[in-house]
Amino acid sequence: MSKDVYILSIETSCDETSAAITKNGREVLSNIIYSQIEIHKKFGGVVPEVASRNHLEKISYIVDSALEKADLTFDDLSAVAVTKGPGLVGALLVGISYAKALSYSLNIPLIGVNHMKGHICANYIEHDIKPPFVSMITSGGHTQLVHVKSYYDYEILGSTRDDAVGEAFDKVARTLGLPYPGGPYIDKLAKEGKETIDFPRIYLDKESLDFSFSGIKSAVLNYINNQKQKNIEIVKEDVAASFQKAVTEVIVKKTLMALERTNVKTLALAGGVAANSGLRKEFLDHLPKDINFVYPSIKLCTDNAAMIGCAAYYEYVANNFSDMSLNAIPNLKL
Numbered sequence: 335m336s337k338d339v340y341i342l343s344i345e346t347s348c349d350e351t352s353a354a355i356t357k358n359g360r361e362v363l364s365n366i367i368y369s370q371i372e373i374h375k376k377f378g379g380v381v382p383e384v385a386s387r388n389h390l391e392k393i394s395y396i397v398d399s400a401l402e403k404a405d406l407t408f409d410d411l412s413a414v415a416v417t418k419g420p421g422l423v424g425a426l427l428v429g430i431s432y433a434k435a436l437s438y439s440l441n442i443p444l445i446g447v448n449h450m451k452g453h454i455c456a457n458y459i460e461h462d463i464k465p466p467f468v469s470m471i472t473s474g475g476h477t478q479l480v481h482v483k484s485y486y487d488y489e490i491l492g493s494t495r496d497d498a499v500g501e502a503f504d505k506v507a508r509t510l511g512l513p514y515p516g517g518p519y520i521d522k523l524a525k526e527g528k529e530t531i532d533f534p535r536i537y538l539d540k541e542s543l544d545f546s547f548s549g550i551k552s553a554v555l556n557y558i559n560n561q562k563q564k565n566i567e568i569v570k571e572d573v574a575a576s577f578q579k580a581v582t583e584v585i586v587k588k589t590l591m592a593l594e595r596t597n598v599k600t601l602a603l604a605g606g607v608a609a610n611s612g613l614r615k616e617f618l619d620h621l622p623k624d625i626n627f628v629y630p631s632i633k634l635c636t637d638n639a640a641m642i643g644c645a646a647y648y649e650y651v652a653n654n655f656s657d658m659s660l661n662a663i664p665n666l667k668l
């Protein structure tokens with residue numbers, strides 16, 4: 335019988351300090367997440383330097399907690415994995431330096447993981463799916479439609495040409511005076527509102543699977559300014575519901591096109607905005623019955639180390655290891 339593979343994974347690409355222990359890829363023994371959101375809230379967004387400092391302060395404690403929760407020690411580990419990009423360079427470097435030190439001192443392999451692959455792999459933790467499938471990644475920094483052909487072959491079918499979808503949620507939320515990050519607040523308000531405002535659906539050219547979200551953000555801003563000038567009270571709930579509907583309608587239509595083009599029967603959502611209840615509903619209302627539709631639970635949608643550990647397992651079995659020259663790659667592509 336082959337030996338169990340225990341991976342310690344570390345994620346510090348943005349404003350979550352997280353460490354996890356995964357067993358044989360998909361089994362999560364612990365997934366400790368320390369969110370810095372409360373610290374960045376007062377600045378209205380993530381301050382990179384502040385993020386790095388907080389990762390540094392917390393990382394030892396978070397890694398120790400992950401081991402303790404999993405009831406393991408450093409000696410039980412098969413490998414150490416870490417997010418190498420995309421993300422904030424200073425924040426990434428905290429995790430990378432820590433992982434390198436562990437790999438060197440414990441004499442175990444080091445695995446650098448692409449954060450976007452991690453988001454996709456979050457689906458493996460709770461669902462028994464395997465490639466090929468289509469993944470729609472909607473996060474704070476990225477919007478991509480991906481054909482996952484195998485664990486190692488990712489074809490990007492479409493990307494955003496300007497803002498990421500999470501960014502659009504956060505900017506619209508800010509315009510409505512909601513706290514950072516605004517996505518969950520928009521989600522909540524939208525449930526209480528009506529889709530009465532006809533915000534534009536931006537499809538670009540008909541055949542394209544690319545996205546553009548800067549136009550809708552401006553449209554919301556213009557609407558709010560217009561109403562203010564006319565002294566008409568803004569119904570925030572309706573703005574949230576109408577904005578969310580316009581965005582999710584475009585995402586769902588393009589994803590349906592991607593499924594048709596690839597002739598793939600499994601769809602996996604990924605990234606922070608996959609937590610959006612309106613997006614999930616829009617998919618459930620429009621997906622053909624023969625599509626196996628999965629998405630991670632909310633905790634696994636947003637940044638966490640378990641998804642990095644899960645992605646790392648497939649690199650581990652393929653002997654795709656990193657060496658001590660591993661560096662942060664802020665703009666790393668899939």
Ligand code: KG4
Nearest residue numbers: 473474475500515517606607609610636637
């Ligand atoms: O994937 P993620 O944790 O970080 C990145 O890698 O970017 O995504 C964070 C984004 C933020 O923009 C946040 O507002 C958004 O995900 N988000 C949501 C919801 N929960 C988180 N957006 C809409 N509805 C939600 N329920």
Ligand code: ZN
Nearest residue numbers: 453473636637
């Ligand atoms: Zn992320």
